[in-house]
Amino acid sequence: MLRLFVAFLVCVGPLARADYMDHFFIREDVGNHKAPYLGDAQVLLIPIEVAGFPPIDEAALRTFFSPEDPNGFVKYYETASLGRYRPRVTLAPKVSYASCPLPAAQFPTCAVARGDINAFTAGMDMMREAVKKTDEAGFDFSAFDVNGRRGTADGWIDGVMLLTNVPFGGIAFPFAYFNRGDNLAGGTGGPLQVDGLKLGHFAIAGENDRFVMVHEFGHLLGLTDLYDESGTYDGLALSVMGSWGYDPNIPLPDAETRFRLRWGNWHQVQGRQRVTIHPAETTGELYRLGVGDEYFLVENRGPGGAFDRGLPERGLAIYHVDRTVKLGGNEGQFVERILDCVNCDPWHPYISLQQADGAFEIERNRRFGRGDLFGTGEFLRPDPRNLAVSATNMANSTNLWSGAQSGFLIDDVRVLPDGSIEVMLDAPATGQCEERLCAEGEGCAPITCAEAPKREGCSTGEGLGPALALLLLLEQRFRRREQGVLRGA
Numbered sequence: 001m002l003r004l005f006v007a008f009l010v011c012v013g014p015l016a017r018a019d020y021m022d023h024f025f026i027r028e029d030v031g032n033h034k035a036p037y038l039g040d041a042q043v044l045l046i047p048i049e050v051a052g053f054p055p056i057d058e059a060a061l062r063t064f065f066s067p068e069d070p071n072g073f074v075k076y077y078e079t080a081s082l083g084r085y086r087p088r089v090t091l092a093p094k095v096s097y098a099s100c101p102l103p104a105a106q107f108p109t110c111a112v113a114r115g116d117i118n119a120f121t122a123g124m125d126m127m128r129e130a131v132k133k134t135d136e137a138g139f140d141f142s143a144f145d146v147n148g149r150r151g152t153a154d155g156w157i158d159g160v161m162l163l164t165n166v167p168f169g170g171i172a173f174p175f176a177y178f179n180r181g182d183n184l185a186g187g188t189g190g191p192l193q194v195d196g197l198k199l200g201h202f203a204i205a206g207e208n209d210r211f212v213m214v215h216e217f218g219h220l221l222g223l224t225d226l227y228d229e230s231g232t233y234d235g236l237a238l239s240v241m242g243s244w245g246y247d248p249n250i251p252l253p254d255a256e257t258r259f260r261l262r263w264g265n266w267h268q269v270q271g272r273q274r275v276t277i278h279p280a281e282t283t284g285e286l287y288r289l290g291v292g293d294e295y296f297l298v299e300n301r302g303p304g305g306a307f308d309r310g311l312p313e314r315g316l317a318i319y320h321v322d323r324t325v326k327l328g329g330n331e332g333q334f335v336e337r338i339l340d341c342v343n344c345d346p347w348h349p350y351i352s353l354q355q356a357d358g359a360f361e362i363e364r365n366r367r368f369g370r371g372d373l374f375g376t377g378e379f380l381r382p383d384p385r386n387l388a389v390s391a392t393n394m395a396n397s398t399n400l401w402s403g404a405q406s407g408f409l410i411d412d413v414r415v416l417p418d419g420s421i422e423v424m425l426d427a428p429a430t431g432q433c434e435e436r437l438c439a440e441g442e443g444c445a446p447i448t449c450a451e452a453p454k455r456e457g458c459s460t461g462e463g464l465g466p467a468l469a470l471l472l473l474l475e476q477r478f479r480r481r482e483q484g485v486l487r488g489a
């Protein structure tokens, strides 16, 4: 039944190169399918309170969604994006219901189970009505479009969140895609239209859960789920879109997600180099080995900042990424991903977190924990037997999913007392530097490729020469000035 219904939904839309929640398989559909994810954005939060359920704590919401809360929504997205994405959230007047707005016959306790198709129409009516009520209360939506695909207002609202106190699970809902009813502007179907702006999708969280909202909002930005909906295992650790349990220790996005959002400082590896990788939270650094759809990403993760507090230790997070796993740019394909998620196969997901201890506990439905990040003395090397990781070959390697050796080497890791991490990286000696995510702007191109990043400080003789020369030069200038002063005196 569910599958038939979904097949119908997939078939009604014309096939076009645009899709919700596709992890940037398509980059150009900001507006109709994605909220802007770079620059300033005006985002709206509408609280929906139903009598008889725990009331909404508006003061707590106001704090969590203010730019001042060091552990809140705004600071989270600003930190994760290196300040490249700066949402500002306005709390709309509360929408109140004396009783559950869903049909009592179908929803006697007002609880909506995840994936309940019966909730579809009723849920959409509730979303439409929340916007209508907010508009009728005199609220002006026109201020909520300052950004768009080109970084300027584009006629689409920058982002809308609905937070309710009923047991309505978290969901990001592409309303425009499914809408066959009223658009609030005298028309039928497509996005809602209010105060001259289009509103195509909502991030929704129930039970007053603001942490769930941080995740759901990620969907509006274009991200797909990276946990395992099928329940075989938890899915991707170390990611706001992955197996995070919505506790106050919000994890940063994984390196692939930051890379695709253009929120990282991307270093592409060509040839052999020893590099120092600084914490992702403060520098956004990520190192990419390989080009095309299958590659490895390396970043420095650990506790110490406002986010990632739940991590047990600091180390290198290494991901094996395969963009051919269930990603696609056809209109409506996101529905297939909801049924069969990109990270559902633990032995060949879209994003696989390599675990230093080689125990494959994540794949075997145990927990990410101590020993999984790569620490001092650890490495990831090729497997000369030309075998990929699988349930019958639990052996860490940089081999591709085909089993072929990739030519990548991640070796001799050293975690330094200041939290930075040294590592030897090796990738093919040619042809690695040409790829771009986009034509222009931050995060579109690697900031280094082939040559090692510039050394900081002067810990080696190699780095000491130029520094000494500079000191001598400064010394000379200082003397000259002193002499000048003396002469003038």
Ligand SMILES: [Zn+2]
Pocket (backbone or CB within 6 Å): 215, 216, 219, 224, 225
């Ligand atoms: Zn989700």
